[in-house]
Amino acid sequence: MQELPFFDTQTRPDRDATPRSRRYYLWTVGCQMNISDSERLEAALQGVGYSPAARPEQASFIVLNSCSVRASAEERILGKLGELVGLKRAQPDTCVVLWGCMVGPDNRSIFERQLPMVDHFVSPSAVDAVVALAPNAVYTLDEPALPVRDQDHPPVSVHVPIQYGCNMSCSYCVIPLRRGRERSRPLAEIAEEVRRIVACGAREITLLGQIVDSWGHDLPGQPQLADLIAAVHDTPGLLRLRFLTSHPAWMTDHLIESVARMPRCMPEVNLPVQSGSDTLLKIMRRGYTTTRYRALIARIRAAMPQISLTTDVIVGHPGETAEDFAQTMALCEEIGFDKIHIAAFSARPGTPAAEQERDPALAVPEPEKQERRLALEQLHQRIATKRNAAYLGATVEVLVEGEARGKWRGRSPGNRLVFFAHPDDWAGRLAHVRITQTSPWALQGTLQPPDQSSHPAIE
Ligand code: SF4
Secondary structure (H helix, E strand, O other), rough: OOOOOOOOEEEOOOOOOOOOOHHHEEEEEHHOOOOHHHHHHHHHHHOOEEEOOOOHOOOOEEEEEEEEHHHHHHHHHHHHHHHHHHHHHHOOEEEEEEEEEOOOOOOHHHHHOOOOHHHHOHHHHHHHHHHOOOOOOOOOOOOOOOOOOOOOOOOEEEEEEEEEEOOOOOOOOOOOHHOOOOOOOOHHHHHHHHHHHHOOOOOEEEOOOHHHHHHHOOOOOOHHHHHHHHHOOOOOOEEEEEEEOOOOOOOHHHHHHHHHOOOEEEOEOOOOOOOHHHHHHOOOOOOHHHHHHHHHHHHHHHOOOOOOOEEOOOOOOOOOOHHHHHHHHHHHHOOOEEEEEEEOOOOOOOOOHHHHHOOOOOOHHHHHHHHHHHHHHHHHHHHHHHHHHHOOOOEEEEEEEEEEEOOEEOOOOOOEEEOOOOOOOOOEEEEEEEEEEEEOOEEEEOOOOOOOOOOOOOO
16 A cells, blocks of 8 residues: 555534435545545435435445555454444344445455445445445436535545556555556546536645556556646646655656646655665565665655655564664655654555564564654654754745634645634635744744735745
Protein backbone atom coordinates (compact mmCIF):
# COMPACT_ATOMS: atom_id res chain seq x y z
CA MET A 1 0.00 0.00 0.00
CA GLN A 2 1.03 3.53 -0.48
CA GLU A 3 0.48 4.66 3.07
CA LEU A 4 -2.40 7.00 2.41
CA PRO A 5 -3.61 8.64 5.62
CA PHE A 6 -5.86 6.33 7.65
CA PHE A 7 -9.45 7.23 8.50
CA ASP A 8 -12.37 5.79 10.44
CA THR A 9 -15.60 7.58 9.57
CA GLN A 10 -19.30 6.97 9.63
CA THR A 11 -22.42 8.28 7.97
CA ARG A 12 -23.28 11.92 8.55
CA PRO A 13 -26.93 11.95 9.59
CA ASP A 14 -29.51 14.39 8.33
CA ARG A 15 -32.78 15.36 9.91
CA ASP A 16 -35.37 14.83 7.20
CA ALA A 17 -38.30 12.49 7.51
CA THR A 18 -37.07 9.70 5.23
CA PRO A 19 -38.40 6.33 6.46
CA ARG A 20 -36.04 3.57 7.60
CA SER A 21 -36.68 1.66 4.38
CA ARG A 22 -34.76 4.37 2.48
CA ARG A 23 -32.03 5.05 5.02
CA TYR A 24 -28.46 3.82 4.67
CA TYR A 25 -25.73 3.55 7.26
CA LEU A 26 -22.16 3.63 5.96
CA TRP A 27 -19.06 2.99 8.04
CA THR A 28 -15.64 3.47 6.48
CA VAL A 29 -12.22 2.36 7.63
CA GLY A 30 -9.06 2.88 5.63
CA CYS A 31 -7.14 5.22 3.39
CA GLN A 32 -8.13 8.21 1.28
CA MET A 33 -9.10 5.86 -1.55
CA ASN A 34 -11.76 4.26 0.68
CA ILE A 35 -12.95 7.67 1.85
CA SER A 36 -13.29 8.72 -1.76
CA ASP A 37 -15.16 5.49 -2.66
CA SER A 38 -17.51 6.10 0.27
CA GLU A 39 -18.15 9.70 -0.79
CA ARG A 40 -19.07 8.45 -4.24
CA LEU A 41 -21.33 5.79 -2.76
CA GLU A 42 -23.10 8.31 -0.53
CA ALA A 43 -23.70 10.62 -3.48
CA ALA A 44 -25.01 7.72 -5.57
CA LEU A 45 -27.30 6.45 -2.80
CA GLN A 46 -28.67 9.93 -2.24
CA GLY A 47 -29.20 10.13 -6.00
CA VAL A 48 -31.53 7.11 -5.83
CA GLY A 49 -33.62 8.44 -2.96
CA TYR A 50 -31.72 7.26 0.13
CA SER A 51 -30.80 9.40 3.14
CA PRO A 52 -28.07 8.79 5.72
CA ALA A 53 -28.86 7.37 9.16
CA ALA A 54 -26.99 8.21 12.33
CA ARG A 55 -27.10 4.67 13.70
CA PRO A 56 -27.25 1.21 12.07
CA GLU A 57 -30.65 0.35 13.58
CA GLN A 58 -32.17 3.41 11.85
CA ALA A 59 -31.19 2.09 8.41
CA SER A 60 -32.40 -0.75 6.21
CA PHE A 61 -29.21 -0.71 4.10
CA ILE A 62 -25.89 -1.03 5.92
CA VAL A 63 -22.55 -0.85 4.15
CA LEU A 64 -19.18 -1.39 5.80
CA ASN A 65 -16.33 -0.15 3.60
CA SER A 66 -13.41 -2.22 4.84
CA CYS A 67 -9.62 -2.05 4.86
CA SER A 68 -7.15 -4.90 5.11
CA VAL A 69 -3.88 -3.02 5.00
CA ARG A 70 -3.31 -3.70 8.69
CA ALA A 71 -4.62 -6.47 10.92
CA SER A 72 -6.06 -3.88 13.33
CA ALA A 73 -8.29 -2.42 10.58
CA GLU A 74 -9.75 -5.85 9.79
CA GLU A 75 -10.34 -6.49 13.48
CA ARG A 76 -12.33 -3.25 13.73
CA ILE A 77 -14.57 -4.27 10.84
CA LEU A 78 -15.07 -7.78 12.27
CA GLY A 79 -16.01 -6.21 15.61
CA LYS A 80 -18.56 -3.97 13.88
CA LEU A 81 -20.01 -6.95 12.01
CA GLY A 82 -20.32 -8.77 15.33
CA GLU A 83 -22.44 -5.86 16.63
CA LEU A 84 -24.82 -6.31 13.70
CA VAL A 85 -25.77 -9.92 14.55
CA GLY A 86 -28.43 -8.86 17.08
CA LEU A 87 -29.68 -6.10 14.78
CA LYS A 88 -30.19 -8.54 11.90
CA ARG A 89 -32.16 -10.79 14.25
CA ALA A 90 -34.39 -7.91 15.44
CA GLN A 91 -34.79 -6.36 11.97
CA PRO A 92 -34.41 -9.20 9.43
CA ASP A 93 -35.20 -6.92 6.46
CA THR A 94 -31.84 -5.15 6.99
CA CYS A 95 -29.44 -5.65 4.09
CA VAL A 96 -25.74 -5.73 5.12
CA VAL A 97 -23.00 -5.29 2.54
CA LEU A 98 -19.32 -5.90 3.28
CA TRP A 99 -17.44 -3.76 0.79
CA GLY A 100 -13.82 -2.80 0.16
CA CYS A 101 -10.40 -4.33 0.57
CA MET A 102 -11.46 -7.25 2.78
CA VAL A 103 -13.32 -8.47 -0.31
CA GLY A 104 -10.65 -8.62 -2.98
CA PRO A 105 -10.50 -10.41 -6.29
CA ASP A 106 -9.37 -13.38 -4.17
CA ASN A 107 -12.33 -13.98 -1.87
CA ARG A 108 -11.27 -17.29 -0.34
CA SER A 109 -10.08 -15.88 2.95
CA ILE A 110 -13.27 -13.87 3.54
CA PHE A 111 -15.53 -16.79 2.63
CA GLU A 112 -13.61 -19.02 5.02
CA ARG A 113 -14.78 -16.76 7.86
CA GLN A 114 -18.24 -17.35 9.21
CA LEU A 115 -20.05 -14.06 8.55
CA PRO A 116 -23.76 -14.94 8.48
CA MET A 117 -24.75 -11.33 9.14
CA VAL A 118 -23.39 -10.28 5.72
CA ASP A 119 -25.85 -10.48 2.81
CA HIS A 120 -23.51 -9.38 0.05
CA PHE A 121 -19.77 -9.04 -0.51
CA VAL A 122 -18.62 -6.37 -2.98
CA SER A 123 -15.05 -5.67 -4.10
CA PRO A 124 -13.35 -2.28 -3.58
CA SER A 125 -14.42 0.79 -5.57
CA ALA A 126 -17.38 -1.01 -7.18
CA VAL A 127 -19.81 1.78 -6.26
CA ASP A 128 -22.45 0.85 -8.84
CA ALA A 129 -22.50 -2.75 -7.61
CA VAL A 130 -23.29 -1.58 -4.07
CA VAL A 131 -26.01 0.82 -5.26
CA ALA A 132 -27.58 -1.99 -7.28
CA LEU A 133 -28.07 -3.89 -4.01
CA ALA A 134 -30.04 -1.09 -2.32
CA PRO A 135 -33.51 -2.64 -2.23
CA ASN A 136 -35.55 0.55 -2.36
CA ALA A 137 -33.59 2.63 -4.83
CA VAL A 138 -35.63 4.96 -7.02
CA TYR A 139 -34.02 5.60 -10.40
CA THR A 140 -34.72 8.73 -12.43
CA LEU A 141 -33.42 9.97 -15.78
CA ASP A 142 -31.56 12.88 -14.16
CA GLU A 143 -27.85 13.50 -14.74
CA PRO A 144 -25.78 11.07 -12.64
CA ALA A 145 -25.07 12.29 -9.11
CA LEU A 146 -21.80 14.07 -8.48
CA PRO A 147 -19.38 12.03 -6.37
CA VAL A 148 -19.75 14.37 -3.41
CA ARG A 149 -21.99 13.75 -0.43
CA ASP A 150 -23.89 17.02 -0.31
CA GLN A 151 -24.73 18.22 -3.81
CA ASP A 152 -25.73 21.69 -2.56
CA HIS A 153 -22.69 22.22 -0.32
CA PRO A 154 -19.81 20.17 -1.69
CA PRO A 155 -16.60 20.16 0.34
CA VAL A 156 -13.96 22.75 -0.53
CA SER A 157 -11.46 19.98 -1.21
CA VAL A 158 -12.46 16.81 -3.10
CA HIS A 159 -10.43 13.69 -3.89
CA VAL A 160 -11.02 12.26 -7.36
CA PRO A 161 -9.82 8.68 -8.01
CA ILE A 162 -8.10 8.50 -11.37
CA GLN A 163 -6.88 4.93 -11.20
CA TYR A 164 -7.70 1.74 -9.31
CA GLY A 165 -5.49 -1.19 -8.32
CA CYS A 166 -1.72 -1.62 -8.44
CA ASN A 167 0.67 -3.64 -10.64
CA MET A 168 3.57 -3.63 -8.17
CA SER A 169 4.20 -6.45 -5.73
CA CYS A 170 5.75 -4.86 -2.66
CA SER A 171 6.51 -7.64 -0.19
CA TYR A 172 4.25 -6.41 2.61
CA CYS A 173 1.30 -5.07 0.63
CA VAL A 174 -2.09 -6.66 0.20
CA ILE A 175 -3.49 -3.99 -2.14
CA PRO A 176 -2.70 -5.79 -5.44
CA LEU A 177 -4.41 -8.91 -4.04
CA ARG A 178 -7.49 -6.96 -3.01
CA ARG A 179 -7.82 -4.15 -5.54
CA GLY A 180 -6.44 -6.03 -8.54
CA ARG A 181 -4.41 -4.79 -11.50
CA GLU A 182 -4.14 -1.10 -12.36
CA ARG A 183 -7.05 0.42 -14.26
CA SER A 184 -6.80 4.09 -15.28
CA ARG A 185 -9.95 6.10 -15.78
CA PRO A 186 -10.07 7.87 -19.17
CA LEU A 187 -8.85 11.48 -19.26
CA ALA A 188 -12.10 12.90 -20.64
CA GLU A 189 -14.16 11.20 -17.92
CA ILE A 190 -11.93 12.59 -15.15
CA ALA A 191 -11.82 16.09 -16.67
CA GLU A 192 -15.62 16.17 -16.92
CA GLU A 193 -15.99 15.00 -13.33
CA VAL A 194 -13.55 17.66 -12.13
CA ARG A 195 -15.45 20.30 -14.11
CA ARG A 196 -18.78 19.32 -12.53
CA ILE A 197 -17.38 19.11 -8.98
CA VAL A 198 -15.71 22.53 -9.25
CA ALA A 199 -18.84 24.03 -10.86
CA CYS A 200 -20.69 22.95 -7.71
CA GLY A 201 -18.29 24.88 -5.47
CA ALA A 202 -15.25 22.72 -4.73
CA ARG A 203 -12.00 24.71 -4.97
CA GLU A 204 -9.30 22.07 -4.58
CA ILE A 205 -9.00 18.72 -6.36
CA THR A 206 -6.65 15.91 -5.37
CA LEU A 207 -6.11 13.31 -8.09
CA LEU A 208 -5.90 9.97 -6.33
CA GLY A 209 -4.22 6.67 -7.22
CA GLN A 210 -2.11 3.96 -5.54
CA ILE A 211 0.73 4.99 -7.88
CA VAL A 212 -0.73 8.16 -9.25
CA ASP A 213 2.31 8.83 -11.48
CA SER A 214 1.65 5.64 -13.46
CA TRP A 215 -1.80 6.86 -14.51
CA GLY A 216 -2.50 6.42 -18.21
CA HIS A 217 0.03 3.74 -19.16
CA ASP A 218 -2.84 1.27 -19.72
CA LEU A 219 -4.94 3.69 -21.80
CA PRO A 220 -4.87 4.09 -25.59
CA GLY A 221 -2.06 6.46 -26.58
CA GLN A 222 -0.54 6.11 -23.08
CA PRO A 223 -1.18 9.64 -21.77
CA GLN A 224 0.84 10.67 -18.71
CA LEU A 225 -0.19 12.24 -15.42
CA ALA A 226 1.32 15.53 -16.62
CA ASP A 227 -1.17 15.47 -19.55
CA LEU A 228 -4.07 14.92 -17.18
CA ILE A 229 -2.89 17.70 -14.89
CA ALA A 230 -2.61 20.05 -17.87
CA ALA A 231 -6.14 19.06 -18.98
CA VAL A 232 -7.79 19.90 -15.65
CA HIS A 233 -5.48 22.72 -14.50
CA ASP A 234 -7.50 25.55 -16.05
CA THR A 235 -10.92 24.30 -14.97
CA PRO A 236 -12.89 27.51 -14.25
CA GLY A 237 -13.17 28.02 -10.49
CA LEU A 238 -10.40 25.58 -9.57
CA LEU A 239 -7.86 27.16 -7.22
CA ARG A 240 -5.64 24.26 -6.27
CA LEU A 241 -4.61 20.91 -7.67
CA ARG A 242 -2.76 18.08 -5.90
CA PHE A 243 -2.02 14.44 -6.62
CA LEU A 244 -1.49 11.48 -4.31
CA THR A 245 0.37 9.06 -3.96
CA SER A 246 3.61 9.07 -5.96
CA HIS A 247 6.09 6.23 -6.33
CA PRO A 248 9.86 6.86 -6.56
CA ALA A 249 10.21 4.41 -9.45
CA TRP A 250 7.49 6.10 -11.48
CA MET A 251 7.91 9.81 -10.92
CA THR A 252 9.43 11.36 -14.05
CA ASP A 253 11.35 14.58 -14.67
CA HIS A 254 8.62 15.52 -17.12
CA LEU A 255 6.05 15.39 -14.30
CA ILE A 256 8.31 17.39 -11.96
CA GLU A 257 8.86 20.09 -14.61
CA SER A 258 5.15 20.23 -15.40
CA VAL A 259 4.12 20.59 -11.76
CA ALA A 260 6.75 23.30 -11.22
CA ARG A 261 5.37 25.22 -14.21
CA MET A 262 1.66 25.09 -13.40
CA PRO A 263 0.63 27.66 -10.82
CA ARG A 264 -2.40 25.78 -9.49
CA CYS A 265 -0.34 22.66 -8.79
CA MET A 266 0.50 22.89 -5.11
CA PRO A 267 4.12 22.44 -3.98
CA GLU A 268 3.58 19.13 -2.24
CA VAL A 269 4.77 15.62 -3.07
CA ASN A 270 4.10 12.46 -1.09
CA LEU A 271 6.92 10.11 -2.02
CA PRO A 272 6.95 6.96 0.14
CA VAL A 273 10.50 5.78 0.83
CA GLN A 274 9.52 2.93 3.23
CA SER A 275 13.13 2.29 4.33
CA GLY A 276 16.52 3.99 4.26
CA SER A 277 18.35 0.68 3.75
CA ASP A 278 19.04 -0.70 0.28
CA THR A 279 18.98 -4.22 1.68
CA LEU A 280 15.48 -3.66 3.01
CA LEU A 281 14.27 -1.91 -0.14
CA LYS A 282 15.32 -5.01 -2.06
CA ILE A 283 13.53 -7.33 0.38
CA MET A 284 10.49 -5.05 0.12
CA ARG A 285 10.68 -5.23 -3.72
CA ARG A 286 10.29 -1.48 -3.97
CA GLY A 287 12.14 -1.12 -7.27
CA TYR A 288 14.57 1.70 -6.33
CA THR A 289 17.65 2.30 -4.21
CA THR A 290 18.32 5.02 -1.67
CA THR A 291 20.77 6.59 -4.12
CA ARG A 292 18.04 6.88 -6.73
CA TYR A 293 15.58 8.18 -4.14
CA ARG A 294 18.02 10.87 -2.94
CA ALA A 295 18.71 11.93 -6.54
CA LEU A 296 14.96 12.22 -7.21
CA ILE A 297 14.47 14.37 -4.11
CA ALA A 298 17.35 16.59 -5.25
CA ARG A 299 15.71 17.08 -8.67
CA ILE A 300 12.32 17.86 -7.10
CA ARG A 301 13.91 20.41 -4.75
CA ALA A 302 15.91 21.97 -7.58
CA ALA A 303 12.71 22.46 -9.60
CA MET A 304 10.57 23.53 -6.61
CA PRO A 305 12.64 24.90 -3.73
CA GLN A 306 9.51 25.44 -1.57
CA ILE A 307 8.27 21.88 -2.00
CA SER A 308 6.68 20.20 0.97
CA LEU A 309 7.87 16.59 1.06
CA THR A 310 6.02 13.85 2.87
CA THR A 311 6.84 10.17 3.03
CA ASP A 312 5.78 6.80 4.40
CA VAL A 313 8.02 4.47 6.39
CA ILE A 314 7.46 0.93 7.60
CA VAL A 315 9.53 -0.10 10.62
CA GLY A 316 10.08 -3.69 11.73
CA HIS A 317 9.66 -5.34 8.32
CA PRO A 318 11.05 -8.92 8.54
CA GLY A 319 14.80 -8.82 8.07
CA GLU A 320 15.19 -5.21 9.28
CA THR A 321 18.29 -5.05 11.46
CA ALA A 322 19.23 -2.31 13.90
CA GLU A 323 21.69 -1.07 11.27
CA ASP A 324 18.96 -0.96 8.59
CA PHE A 325 16.76 1.04 10.92
CA ALA A 326 19.64 3.41 11.74
CA GLN A 327 19.95 4.06 7.98
CA THR A 328 16.22 4.90 7.83
CA MET A 329 16.63 7.38 10.69
CA ALA A 330 19.66 8.92 8.97
CA LEU A 331 17.86 9.29 5.63
CA CYS A 332 14.79 10.88 7.26
CA GLU A 333 16.97 13.34 9.16
CA GLU A 334 19.03 14.17 6.08
CA ILE A 335 16.01 14.82 3.84
CA GLY A 336 14.02 16.58 6.55
CA PHE A 337 10.56 15.47 5.48
CA ASP A 338 7.71 17.77 6.35
CA LYS A 339 5.62 14.78 7.36
CA ILE A 340 6.36 11.09 7.89
CA HIS A 341 3.52 8.54 8.01
CA ILE A 342 4.97 5.78 10.17
CA ALA A 343 3.62 2.23 10.40
CA ALA A 344 4.95 -0.69 12.41
CA PHE A 345 5.01 -3.76 10.15
CA SER A 346 1.78 -5.78 10.24
CA ALA A 347 1.82 -9.16 8.47
CA ARG A 348 -0.92 -9.52 5.87
CA PRO A 349 -1.93 -13.01 4.78
CA GLY A 350 -0.89 -13.95 1.27
CA THR A 351 2.06 -11.54 1.08
CA PRO A 352 5.74 -12.62 0.94
CA ALA A 353 6.48 -10.61 4.07
CA ALA A 354 3.89 -12.62 6.03
CA GLU A 355 5.88 -15.78 5.13
CA GLN A 356 9.13 -14.10 6.20
CA GLU A 357 7.52 -13.05 9.49
CA ARG A 358 7.06 -16.72 10.35
CA ASP A 359 10.85 -17.19 10.30
CA PRO A 360 12.12 -16.33 13.81
CA ALA A 361 15.49 -15.42 12.32
CA LEU A 362 13.85 -12.66 10.24
CA ALA A 363 10.92 -11.46 12.37
CA VAL A 364 11.50 -8.30 14.39
CA PRO A 365 10.13 -8.77 17.94
CA GLU A 366 7.07 -6.61 18.67
CA PRO A 367 8.73 -4.54 21.45
CA GLU A 368 11.59 -3.76 19.08
CA LYS A 369 9.14 -2.69 16.34
CA GLN A 370 7.39 -0.35 18.74
CA GLU A 371 10.69 1.05 19.99
CA ARG A 372 11.73 1.85 16.42
CA ARG A 373 8.33 3.38 15.65
CA LEU A 374 8.62 5.61 18.71
CA ALA A 375 12.19 6.66 17.86
CA LEU A 376 11.13 7.64 14.34
CA GLU A 377 8.07 9.48 15.63
CA GLN A 378 10.28 11.49 17.96
CA LEU A 379 12.62 12.34 15.10
CA HIS A 380 9.65 13.32 12.95
CA GLN A 381 8.36 15.61 15.70
CA ARG A 382 11.77 17.28 16.01
CA ILE A 383 11.98 17.86 12.25
CA ALA A 384 8.37 19.08 11.98
CA THR A 385 8.90 21.48 14.91
CA LYS A 386 11.90 23.01 13.18
CA ARG A 387 10.35 23.19 9.71
CA ASN A 388 7.12 24.72 10.96
CA ALA A 389 8.99 27.21 13.16
CA ALA A 390 10.50 28.64 9.96
CA TYR A 391 7.02 30.00 9.15
CA LEU A 392 6.87 32.28 12.18
CA GLY A 393 6.23 35.83 10.96
CA ALA A 394 5.65 34.73 7.36
CA THR A 395 2.42 35.17 5.44
CA VAL A 396 0.90 32.07 3.90
CA GLU A 397 -1.93 31.73 1.45
CA VAL A 398 -4.59 29.54 3.01
CA LEU A 399 -7.50 27.80 1.30
CA VAL A 400 -10.14 27.76 4.02
CA GLU A 401 -11.94 24.42 4.35
CA GLY A 402 -14.24 25.09 7.30
CA GLU A 403 -14.47 25.88 10.98
CA ALA A 404 -12.92 24.06 13.89
CA ARG A 405 -13.24 25.05 17.53
CA GLY A 406 -14.27 28.64 16.82
CA LYS A 407 -11.54 29.30 14.26
CA TRP A 408 -11.24 29.01 10.51
CA ARG A 409 -9.24 25.95 9.44
CA GLY A 410 -7.46 25.74 6.12
CA ARG A 411 -4.37 24.49 4.35
CA SER A 412 -1.24 26.22 3.13
CA PRO A 413 0.03 25.42 -0.37
CA GLY A 414 2.33 22.80 1.20
CA ASN A 415 -0.70 21.29 2.97
CA ARG A 416 0.09 22.55 6.46
CA LEU A 417 -2.92 23.03 8.70
CA VAL A 418 -3.47 26.74 9.45
CA PHE A 419 -5.96 28.25 11.92
CA PHE A 420 -7.09 31.86 12.26
CA ALA A 421 -10.02 33.64 13.87
CA HIS A 422 -12.25 36.07 11.96
CA PRO A 423 -15.95 37.01 12.11
CA ASP A 424 -16.58 36.78 8.32
CA ASP A 425 -17.38 33.60 6.43
CA TRP A 426 -14.13 32.41 4.85
CA ALA A 427 -15.16 28.90 3.79
CA GLY A 428 -13.91 28.11 0.28
CA ARG A 429 -11.91 31.34 0.01
CA LEU A 430 -8.21 32.10 -0.12
CA ALA A 431 -6.98 34.00 2.93
CA HIS A 432 -3.56 35.48 3.60
CA VAL A 433 -2.56 34.64 7.14
CA ARG A 434 0.43 35.95 9.06
CA ILE A 435 1.79 33.15 11.23
CA THR A 436 2.13 34.02 14.91
CA GLN A 437 2.43 30.59 16.49
CA THR A 438 3.73 27.22 15.32
CA SER A 439 3.72 23.62 16.54
CA PRO A 440 4.82 20.37 14.88
CA TRP A 441 1.24 19.78 13.72
CA ALA A 442 -0.23 23.17 12.77
CA LEU A 443 0.25 26.92 12.32
CA GLN A 444 -1.83 29.66 13.94
CA GLY A 445 -2.06 33.21 12.67
CA THR A 446 -3.96 36.38 11.99
CA LEU A 447 -5.71 37.43 8.83
CA GLN A 448 -3.95 40.09 6.80
CA PRO A 449 -6.17 43.05 5.83
CA PRO A 450 -7.35 43.01 2.18
CA ASP A 451 -5.01 45.85 1.19
CA GLN A 452 -2.08 43.67 2.20
CA SER A 453 -3.37 40.60 0.41
CA SER A 454 -0.58 40.87 -2.12
CA HIS A 455 1.96 40.46 0.66
CA PRO A 456 4.39 37.85 -0.61
CA ALA A 457 3.30 34.47 0.61
CA ILE A 458 5.84 31.79 1.30
CA GLU A 459 5.74 28.17 0.04
S1 SF4 B 1 2.10 -2.94 -4.00
FE1 SF4 B 1 3.56 -1.34 -3.43
S2 SF4 B 1 3.15 0.35 -4.86
FE2 SF4 B 1 1.35 -1.03 -4.94
S3 SF4 B 1 -0.11 -0.17 -3.46
FE3 SF4 B 1 1.14 -1.70 -2.38
S4 SF4 B 1 2.84 -0.48 -1.47
FE4 SF4 B 1 1.89 0.79 -3.05
